Amino acid sequence: MLKTQSPTQLLRIRDLGLMDYPSAYRIQKQTVAEVIGGSPPCLILCEHKPVFTLGRIATEENFFLQQDEIARQGIDIQRTDRGGEVTFHGPGQLVAYPILDLNNYGRDLKVYLGKLEQVAIDLLRQFGILATLIEGQRGVWVGQRKIVSLGIGVRKWVSFHGLAVNVNTDLGFFTMIRPCGLNVQMTSVAQELGREMDVSAVKQRFIKVFSRHFHLHQ
Amino acid sequence: MIEIKLPELGEEIEKAVVSCLYCQAGDRVKEGDDIVELTTDKATFNVSAEKSGVIKKILVKEGDTATIGQTLAIIE
Numbered sequence A: 001m002l003k004t005q006s007p008t009q010l011l012r013i014r015d016l017g018l019m020d021y022p023s024a025y026r027i028q029k030q031t032v033a034e035v036i037g038g039s040p041p042c043l044i045l046c047e048h049k050p051v052f053t054l055g056r057i058a059t060e061e062n063f064f065l066q067q068d069e070i071a072r073q074g075i076d077i078q079r080t081d082r083g084g085e086v087t088f089h090g091p092g093q094l095v096a097y098p099i100l101d102l103n104n105y106g107r108d109l110k111v112y113l114g115k116l117e118q119v120a121i122d123l124l125r126q127f128g129i130l131a132t133l134i135e136g137q138r139g140v141w142v143g144q145r146k147i148v149s150l151g152i153g154v155r156k157w158v159s160f161h162g163l164a165v166n167v168n169t170d171l172g173f174f175t176m177i178r179p180c181g182l183n184v185q186m187t188s189v190a191q192e193l194g195r196e197m198d199v200s201a202v203k204q205r206f207i208k209v210f211s212r213h214f215h216l217h218q
Numbered sequence B: 001m002i003e004i005k006l007p008e009l010g011e012e013i014e015k016a017v018v019s020c021l022y023c024q025a026g027d028r029v030k031e032g033d034d035i036v037e038l039t040t041d042k043a044t045f046n047v048s049a050e051k052s053g054v055i056k057k058i059l060v061k062e063g064d065t066a067t068i069g070q071t072l073a074i075i076e
Helices: A021-036 A067-072 A109-126 A171-176 A189-193 A199-213
Strands: A012-019 A042-048 A051-054 A076-079 A086-089 A093-099 A140-142 A145-155 A158-166 B002-005 B015-021 B034-040 B043-048 B053-058 B065-067 B071-075
Touching: A012 A021, A021 A042, A021 A076, A021 A093, A021 A158, A042 A199, A067 A076, A086 A093, A086 A171, A093 A199, A109 A140, A109 A145, A109 A158, A109 A199, A109 B043, A158 A189, B015 B043, B034 B053, B034 B071
Parallel strands: A012 A042, A051 A076, A145 B043
Antiparallel strands: A042 A093, A051 A086, A093 A158, A140 A145, A145 A158, B002 B071, B015 B034, B015 B065, B034 B043, B053 B071
């Protein structure tokens, strides 16, 4: 018989609402220090004001517009210390930054990324969207369209950064870049369902699915 | 003398790219300070000082590929 692991540890939730990228980054780093110091894990949730972020390996060749043109359109550009290439964050996109001690989850970066993808797949299934993995690619996909992007950082085996779920994201922003350095089409929950979803409701579902996968409780 | 090595990052990970050096030879570091950041797949991983001391040597540079177990820096 399969043994079910029961929720043992408290999960703190920090819902930052709509926040600019640098402010949310500062809160992430502060929370990482807390968790390294022994505080319970924390799930930071937010939507960002429009921003293109470049991961450590990102190259500016993946922008189709000049940076001053992007700035003219009111979009911020930030280099950051997550894995991965360039991506877009903006209103209508649920961003989740789990600050977890990966010593409790096997100290395996690929296993952790895989668990995050599974959380997203289960979340989307609750809205009737059949999302899958694509072999050799990271993220979560609906057919050949990408709906969830990932990029993480780890310090002293405590995770930061995380994943972005396109709920009602204006997908037009993704046409200004080569998302994740790939020639891919992006999609969203709204595009797949043909109607917008309340991001708060998606957020609440996300907390439930995430807690279950990581054996945490609120 | 302490050798700072690239630790195991998971079952299927054999190497990672040096994506950021936080210090250089001669720097004084405290236990827990970040020394080197490595990138693999969609993840960055910070390797920190196991003990306080002075960095004697950094054996990698940004852009290098390091294998698991490889010595990245030496602290005296």
